[in-house]
Amino acid sequence: MTGPETHEAWREVAGDPASGLLLIADHASNHVPADVDLGIDPAILTQHVAIDIGVDPLGRALCAALNCPGIFGGVSRLVADCNREEDKPNLVPIASDGHAIPGNDLDHAGRVARIDRFWRPYHARTSEIISDISPKLLISLHSFTPKLATSDEPRPWQIGILYNQDDRAARIAIPLLEAAGVVTGDNEPYSGKILNATMNRHGEGNGIAYLGIEVRQDLIGDDAGVARWAKILAPVIAETLTGLRDGA
Numbered sequence: 001m002t003g004p005e006t007h008e009a010w011r012e013v014a015g016d017p018a019s020g021l022l023l024i025a026d027h028a029s030n031h032v033p034a035d036v037d038l039g040i041d042p043a044i045l046t047q048h049v050a051i052d053i054g055v056d057p058l059g060r061a062l063c064a065a066l067n068c069p070g071i072f073g074g075v076s077r078l079v080a081d082c083n084r085e086e087d088k089p090n091l092v093p094i095a096s097d098g099h100a101i102p103g104n105d106l107d108h109a110g111r112v113a114r115i116d117r118f119w120r121p122y123h124a125r126t127s128e129i130i131s132d133i134s135p136k137l138l139i140s141l142h143s144f145t146p147k148l149a150t151s152d153e154p155r156p157w158q159i160g161i162l163y164n165q166d167d168r169a170a171r172i173a174i175p176l177l178e179a180a181g182v183v184t185g186d187n188e189p190y191s192g193k194i195l196n197a198t199m200n201r202h203g204e205g206n207g208i209a210y211l212g213i214e215v216r217q218d219l220i221g222d223d224a225g226v227a228r229w230a231k232i233l234a235p236v237i238a239e240t241l242t243g244l245r246d247g248a
Helices: 042-046 055-066 108-133 168-179 197-202 223-247
Strands: 010-013 021-025 070-073 137-144 159-162 184-186 209-216
Touching (some): 021 055, 021 108, 055 070, 055 137, 070 108, 137 197, 168 184, 209 223
Parallel strands (some): 021 137, 159 184
Antiparallel strands (some): 159 209
């Protein structure tokens, strides 16, 4: 694998392909290119609706701790949601979590152009990296809100492990997290059988084991939280990879 490439649709972190790992963070950025007008209050870009809060620094910390490469989404999910199937309307959302996104009310040609500019290159590059380094485990990193905007019920989980049909890594990681005292959701706070597009494509589609990690975002909202959770998660990921190799 050559050194990291640059593109507006993604950012790469260098690492050792021999690590057996590739970290993928679809929603790590709230960037909106200057020529894309979403028609929203810029303050919305600081919220979960636009970015998975804490994922960029946590992802970089995990790549460093595990010496593994990573690919991070380069634009806000309000520009193009890379964790959606190509035919899903909310790939280019016209509304999200109660916020209208009037700039995304595009005609067919405009929607296709947006997908061609961001979604396709992101997934093409991810596929290229996977082909180049043949990882044994994909790490899908996201964060979730402490509670839904539409509910007063708190989400108690510190970490959620998401999966669809392939639960090989999940079944190893969940007991490791529980043993470390982490309040862990098994396909919570939502199910990977529903929200799993990137891992369905690159993990299940290639027969590669994956670990879908969702971190409650209030836990990784500052440097201290990022450092703490990187220290907790890195050995769990490493042990999960070892368990997969031992079981192969």
